[in-house]
Amino acid sequence: MNIFWFRRDLRIEDNLGLFHALNDEEEVLPIFIFDEKILSELPKDDARVSFIHELLSKIQIKLQENGKSLAVFHGEPKAIFEKLIQENKIKTVYTNHDYEPYARKRDKEINQLFKDNNVEFKTSKDQVIFEKSEVVKDDGDPYVVYTPYSKKWKEALSKIKLKHYNSEDKLDKITNHSYPFLSLREIGFEISEIKVTPFDISDKVILNYEETRNFPAQNGTSMLGTHLRFGAVSIRKMVNHAATFQNETFLKELIWREFFMQILWHFPYTVNSSFRPKYDAIQWKNNEELFEKWCQGKTGYPMVDAGMRELNKTGHMHNRVRMVVASFLCKHLLIDWKWGETYFAQKLLDYEQSSNVGNWQWAAGSGVDAAPYFRIFNPTEQIKKFDKELKYIKKWIPELENSSYPKPIVDHKEARELCLNVYKEAVG
Known part of the structure; x- marks a missing residue:
């Protein structure tokens, strides 16, 4: 028997790793593992976990139409594979590549387990x-x-x-098994009120x-x-x-x-350090009170606040607004880009470590292809360019024209001058 391990490829159609698995001579056990190490750091109503389970349920429905089933586990991936190897005669584990540092470390450790048990590990380029x-x-x-x-x-x-790899046409190769398809509740989670918006192309x-x-x-x-x-x-x-x-x-x-x-x-070090090392010398102010106001969308800068409120409510933020919000945190508040990157990682439905780190370092001026540090977004001018009728802003800040809307927590001109001086001192 072979295994196909679903990870960041949660579909039946045109799935290269699944295609290779189903074209092997052995029957295939399809599995997904909710990694307890990752899940332990998430709130119990995390919208991304709900979305993953929704995608798994779609796969399960498709398999059940063909008299088959997906096995869904919860635990530490290596321990689950140890159990699967004990209970089955496994020839090959198929999956698709994952490029993030944690995934690379995990796969290296699991591959050693496979080698110790004469199991092949075949991975494909799919994402x-x-x-x-x-x-x-x-x-x-x-x-x-x-x-x-x-x-x-x-x-x-x-x-x-x-x-197009027609993995969807080979489902007869999937083996019958008695492993469970765990519900959200069985892995300790509940359905999120935040839903993923369908894509539109x-x-x-x-x-x-x-x-x-x-x-x-x-x-x-x-x-x-x-x-x-x-x-x-x-x-x-x-x-x-x-x-x-x-x-x-x-x-x-x-x-x-x-x-x-x-x-x-x-450059995997860029997860925790600046791509341009001299930027690690920046003396961030890291004011926790100002950071909390930024998180809540209460900075007194409407485009920043609208973006943060959109993020907190929906798990999404418009791309243009992301740039304004990130620039404001790093350059107006002089708060370390890693604080913002971590907050986005907690909230964004489309969180992808490579893009999130890359874009935050771009905003801070410390990354690849970054704008010069002295280019600082004026959040008020951005409104004039991209939301001059205030439609977006008023959607998220209904109290905009009331006295209850906060005054700006920093002065733009003063914050800009301070930023330029702090950056210049660090990077010359």
């Missing part, structure tokens, strides 16, 4: 088009600037044909993406991030779809995602 060192400079070094990376990425794409969204994506009051973004994060959709299908349009802006967003993934792969 990206190009990974690791597939798009690098001519000398083999990784790109640390987006534009040349994207050019090389598109050049590489033009030389290949993205296939209609012609209207993609063709108008360049014109509408920066305006938070408009439905101009695809909402695809969360679905890509958990592999609910195939990246090959999404890139093929994006490539059919003349407007390349949407495709560029997908390339940004892979750019940050390869940065995290080559």
Whole structure:
């Protein structure tokens, strides 16, 4: 018997690792493991856990239509595999690559367990088009600037044909078993009131993406991030779809995602340290009271507050607003970008470590392809550019024009001058 281990690829269709597993001669046991180490750090109504279970339930329904079942476990992955190896004669474990530091460490330890028990571990590339060192400079070094990376990425794409792997047509190879499909309650969680918005890649969204994506009051973004994060959709299908349009802006967003993934792969230290080491010398103020006001959306700066309230209420924040919010925390409040990155990690439905770390370091000026540190967003001017009718802001701040709305917690001009001096002292 073989095992297919679902992870960040929660779909039956066009799943490369599953395709390979189902094309092997052995029958396949499909499994998912709710990792207790990860879950122990989350609130019991975490919307992402609800979404994962919802996706697993869709897989289960599809399998049950074919008289099959998905096994869902809760525990420490290595311990669960030890049990599965004891109870079954397993030849090969198939899965898809995961690139985050924790996943790489976990897979290395589990692979040693497999080797000790003569079990093969076969992994596939499924959540990206190009990974690791597939798009690098001519000398083999990784790109640390987006534009040349994207050019090389598109050049590489033009030389290949993205296939659809019909894993959905091979479900007869799945074995019958008696393992459980655990409910949310059985893993100690409950259904979240926050729901993941369906993605929209209609012609209207993609063709108008360049014109509408920066305006938070408009439905101009695809909402695809969360679905890509958990592999609910195939990246090959999404890139093929994006490539059919003349407007390349949407495709560029997908390339940004892979750019940050390869940065995290080559520079895993950036999770906890600045990509540019001298930025670690910045003397952050790290005022906890101001940080709490930022978290709650009570800074007195309407675009910042609207963004934070949207995040707290929905698990989502418009991309343009994310830049304003992040810049404000680092440069107006002089609070370490890692504080913001951690808060976003707790709240964002589409949280992807590589993109979150990459974008926060960009906002702080310490990352790859970052704007100069002296470029500081004016949150009031951003309103004039992107929400001049205040539609987005008033949606999230109904008390905007009342005396109950707080006064600004810092003065923009004074905060800007202080930021410039603190950064200049650290990085020259």
